[in-house]
Amino acid sequence: MHIDMNSYFASVEQQANPFLRGKPIGITGKHKEHSIIATASIEARRKGVKTAMSTYEAKRVCPSIILYPCDPKKYSYITHQFNKIFRAYADCAEQFSIDESFLEITKAATDYFGAVCLAQTIRQRIKEECGEYITCSIGIAQNKLMAKLCSEQVKPNGLTVVQPKNVLSFLDSCQLKDVCGIGHRTEERLNAIGIYTFEQLRKFPLENLTREFKSYGYWLNEASYGRDNSPVVDTIEDPKSIGHSCTLTENTEDEKEMKRCLLELSDRVAWRLRKKGFVARCVRVCIRYFDFTEFVQQRKFIEPTNNGLTLFQTAWQIGNKWRDKAKPVRLLGITASNLTKGKGYQSLFKKERKIRSLQNSLDNLQNRYGSKVWSRASLLYPPNTPSATCS
Amino acid sequence: MHEFLHDPIDVIVSFCQNRVIPKRIRWNERNYEIANVNLVHTAREGKKRILYFSVSDKTNFFKLKLDPEYLEWHLVELYSNG
Numbered sequence: 001m002h003i004d005m006n007s008y009f010a011s012v013e014q015q016a017n018p019f020l021r022g023k024p025i026g027i028t029g030k031h032k033e034h035s036i037i038a039t040a041s042i043e044a045r046r047k048g049v050k051t052a053m054s055t056y057e058a059k060r061v062c063p064s065i066i067l068y069p070c071d072p073k074k075y076s077y078i079t080h081q082f083n084k085i086f087r088a089y090a091d092c093a094e095q096f097s098i099d100e101s102f103l104e105i106t107k108a109a110t111d112y113f114g115a116v117c118l119a120q121t122i123r124q125r126i127k128e129e130c131g132e133y134i135t136c137s138i139g140i141a142q143n144k145l146m147a148k149l150c151s152e153q154v155k156p157n158g159l160t161v162v163q164p165k166n167v168l169s170f171l172d173s174c175q176l177k178d179v180c181g182i183g184h185r186t187e188e189r190l191n192a193i194g195i196y197t198f199e200q201l202r203k204f205p206l207e208n209l210t211r212e213f214k215s216y217g218y219w220l221n222e223a224s225y226g227r228d229n230s231p232v233v234d235t236i237e238d239p240k241s242i243g244h245s246c247t248l249t250e251n252t253e254d255e256k257e258m259k260r261c262l263l264e265l266s267d268r269v270a271w272r273l274r275k276k277g278f279v280a281r282c283v284r285v286c287i288r289y290f291d292f293t294e295f296v297q298q299r300k301f302i303e304p305t306n307n308g309l310t311l312f313q314t315a316w317q318i319g320n321k322w323r324d325k326a327k328p329v330r331l332l333g334i335t336a337s338n339l340t341k342g343k344g345y346q347s348l349f350k351k352e353r354k355i356r357s358l359q360n361s362l363d364n365l366q367n368r369y370g371s372k373v374w375s376r377a378s379l380l381y382p383p384n385t386p387s388a389t390c391s
Numbered sequence: 392m393h394e395f396l397h398d399p400i401d402v403i404v405s406f407c408q409n410r411v412i413p414k415r416i417r418w419n420e421r422n423y424e425i426a427n428v429n430l431v432h433t434a435r436e437g438k439k440r441i442l443y444f445s446v447s448d449k450t451n452f453f454k455l456k457l458d459p460e461y462l463e464w465h466l467v468e469l470y471s472n473g
Contacts, residue, residue, distance in 0.1 A: 016445035
């Protein structure tokens with residue numbers, strides 16, 4: 001079973017605030033202007049607002065849209081709540097993203113009728129415990145690939161069941177890019193070799209498919225028959241990277257403003273690394289210009305680090321060296337990758353050991369009192385200085 | 392009108408089945424009767440667990456913050472219809 005919450009962030013806000021119900025709303029970054037739409041409500045979608053649209057564009061297509069800043073802690077809490085409900089009914093539940101989960105229900109449901117009953121019970125529990133405005137679409141099928149495809153069919157509040165005997169006819173009624181794992185580019189490449197439907201994909205020789213797509217060709221062939229052997233797993237894998245990005249309130253060429261923003265992001269990334277016990281061997285910086293073109297550059301460290309200042313210094317060095325200085329900057333992002341478990345190297349130098357010791361004390365404070373307990377003096381904004389929208 | 396605030400407020404609550412239900416708030420020398428508790432969620436601030444109540448009367452949405460350690464209530468968000 002696959003459960004996908006409908007217009008998730010917007011539904012949660014409409015549940016919390018009844019004056020937003022039935023209205024087109026768009027959930028944005030912390031600052032509403034100069035941001036993007038993270039989620040549009042069902043009413044806003046009907047008027048043409050799409051996820052990841054800029055707020056400027058959203059206002060153009062839907063002038064009556066209400067822009068509402070996101071509240072990540074609220075969404076995390078509700079996600080935790082509905083996953084608790086899922087675990088109460090399923091043999092095993094895998095959180096796929098903040099608003100999607102896979103449930104293994106083979107034993108719990110015994111047959112497809114039992115699965116439908118289970119789906120309705122779960123839906124009722126979500127309504128009672130999270131709120132009537134938080135709805136979900138449910139897909140029931142023999143594997144994860146098909147269950148996800150099913151849940152995408154009817155929105156909002158849908159329930160779609162595809163039994164094994166109907167898999168091929170169901171797939172043939174879908175478009176290639178409807179399947180999770182076939183993106184826009186893959187669809188274009190498939191179209192280029194004359195494949196537009198799943199039926200054509202099934203008939204296409206596997207040999208030619210693997211020649212074109214390498215090992216991904218095998219997966220495409222299996223997907224064309226609706227086959228997927230991946231199990232539902234309840235374990236949370238270690239992250240491959242940790243990053244934060246920040247849309248500035250105004251496009252800027254001011255180096256001071258960019259530095260401040262990047263340092264703040266670096267400290268947040270470093271704190272998450274230390275909290276999870278990781279060190280990073282690589283840092284990647286991303287700069288998005290006013291015209292939405294991007295610059296991405298990365299650098300490896302000789303010694304792995306979890307220090308905010310080291311991340312910042314490296315990111316700024318490569319970012320400032322290679323960026324196009326003629327273009328105002330809209331967004332800055334930093335990602336630490338090549339993560340390994342550890343605490344970083346022990347320095348021989350007294351000054352560095354002192355900084356490490358200070359960092360440990362600040363981490364203890366942050367653990368006890370929260371992330372706002374300390375700040376670098378250079379990050380204290382002077383009055384009337386615009387801050388930024390960070391994610 | 393949508394505002395983010397951090398104003399200390401007085402709240403009358405009822406305790407029912409291990410739940411706290413805000414009934415009336417006093418803010419800016421005015422009383423507001425709570426008609427609905429729409430959503431309750433928690434969030435961590437360091438080791439502390441903070442409770443947030445999304446409540447509404449006929450014309451306003453209020454987000455209330457309760458610090459259970461000090462029993463302090465704050466009005467943190469206000470949305471007025473119209």
